[in-house]
Amino acid sequence: MEESMEEEEMLSYEAMMDDQNHNNWEAAADNFRQPPPPPPPLPLPPSSSIQDPGREAPGGQLLAMPVGSVDGKDPKEGLPLGPPPLPEPNGVIMMLKSCDTAAAVTKAASAPTPSSTININTSTSKFLMNVITIEDYKSTYWPKLDGAIDQLLTQSPGDYIPISYEQIYSCVYKCVCQQHSEQMYSDLIKKITSHLERVSKELQASPPDLYIERFNIALGQYMGALQSIVPLFIYMNKFYIETKLNRDLKDDLIKLFTEHVAEKHIYSLMPLLLEAQSTPFQVTPSTMANIVKGLYTLRPEWVQMAPTLFSKFIPNILPPAVESELSEYAAQDQKLQRELIQNGFTRGDQSRKRAGDELAYNSQSACAGSRGYR
The missing domain is CATH 1.20.1310.10 (Cullin Repeats)
Structure with missing residues (x-):
């Protein structure tokens, strides 16, 4: 009889513990799924409560403690007053919470900040605009x-x-x-x-x-x-x-x-340029000079087509004058002067020139004009 009674008591105790564990699991799961509501405000103390004159509330009000309490603790259990503590979740719930927390931290760290995103987009748009x-x-x-x-x-x-x-x-x-x-x-x-x-x-x-x-x-x-x-x-x-x-x-x-x-x-x-050269002032000297110098700039080898023409506007085109050809240079200069006179150009007042100077002057001017300056 005693053994049978002990077995029944053991079975009932185990059933009670199973129900209690089951309830604790459900409560912990519910707490994990949904955050607990804020604790209700403390009720006003009863009329028999004693006020501690040494402690004041933040608003200047005195904190009230029930009779028989010591330093705000229940004299029976020695615990601080306030809402009852939430049930602690078991290891599975803690593992789930830690996983979710780590994922949230990783996601927040990997996400770019708004300022950096704006700067990148702005610099890219400016580059594309240019x-x-x-x-x-x-x-x-x-x-x-x-x-x-x-x-x-x-x-x-x-x-x-x-x-x-x-x-x-x-x-x-x-x-x-x-x-x-x-x-x-x-x-x-x-x-x-x-x-x-x-x-x-x-x-x-x-x-x-x-x-x-x-x-x-x-x-x-x-x-x-x-x-x-x-x-x-x-x-x-x-x-x-x-x-x-x-x-x-x-x-x-x-x-x-x-x-x-x-x-x-x-x-x-x-x-046309050679013909204009033989007829003085048929073309203005400035025009002749511009064309001859321009042609020489474009292609210097064109000098070989009319060396005498180029030598009148570009120095050092012809070889230097030699003494044996002075008479020829003088004849060319006299011919040019006669052509100028025929076309209406006068030589000016020649009364002050001495006899014999004209030939020497013509020879020197012809050398300078025909062979260039060195």
């Missing part, structure tokens, strides 16, 4: 350069051109920085080549009496334009033509005029 695509170059930048080059190539000496050199210089600089130098150089060569071909056709249609003068205008206009075009494209010249092509922009542009204008007209121009 990019010049090939479409932008063709539609925006090259048309500005094209219009400015047109005005520079067609201006007359001394004319004012209403263009912004700073704006054109800035366009060239930006295109060079955006790796459009090759395209810009190709467009510039095509543009100037087209202009020179048009100039050549106009010269071919000129009558002989205007041919020399119009050639002089075309040559002077083009050389004057180069004085503005070359500085405007200085960045392209420095960072593309000189670096990659091993050439110079001014030399390339002068070569274009030589190939498309001068070479096509030199054999028509030279006979």
Whole structure:
């Protein structure tokens, strides 16, 4: 009988403990799923409570303690007053909590801060805004350069051109920085080549009496334009033509005029220049000097076509004078003077010149004029 009673008591005790463990597990799980509500405010103390005069509440009110309490603790259990403590979760719940906490910390650490994201997007957008695509170059930048080059190539000496050199210089600089130098150089060569071909056709249609003068205008206009075009494209010249092509922009542009204008007209121009030389003042001396010096700049070997003509405007073209040819030089000078007199030019007052000085003067002037100065 005693053994059977002990077995029943043991079974009932185990059942009670199972129920209690089950309830504790459910309570802990519920606490993990949902945060516990805040503890309710403490009830007002009963009328039999004793106030501790040495302790005050934050608002200046005295804290009340129940009768029989010691230092705010229950005299029976010695625990501080307040809401009952929450049940502690077992090891499984703690493991789940720790995993979630670690994941949250990792996610917060890996997420970029708003300030860094804004800075990256801003810098990227600024960089993309400064990019010049090939479409932008063709539609925006090259048309500005094209219009400015047109005005520079067609201006007359001394004319004012209403263009912004700073704006054109800035366009060239930006295109060079955006790796459009090759395209810009190709467009510039095509543009100037087209202009020179048009100039050549106009010269071919000129009558002989205007041919020399119009050639002089075309040559002077083009050389004057180069004085503005070359500085405007200085960045392209420095960072593309000189670096990659091993050439110079001014030399390339002068070569274009030589190939498309001068070479096509030199054999028509030279006979007219020699004829004008034999007839004094048929062409103004300034025009003759500009053309002869210009041709020598374009291609020095053209001197061999008319050495005497080039020697009148460019020093050291002919070999130095020799004494055996002084009489020939004097005869040439006298011939020139007679031609000038026939065309209405007088020699001025010769009454003060002594007899015999004229031959010596003519010989010296002929040597200086025919053989150049050394």
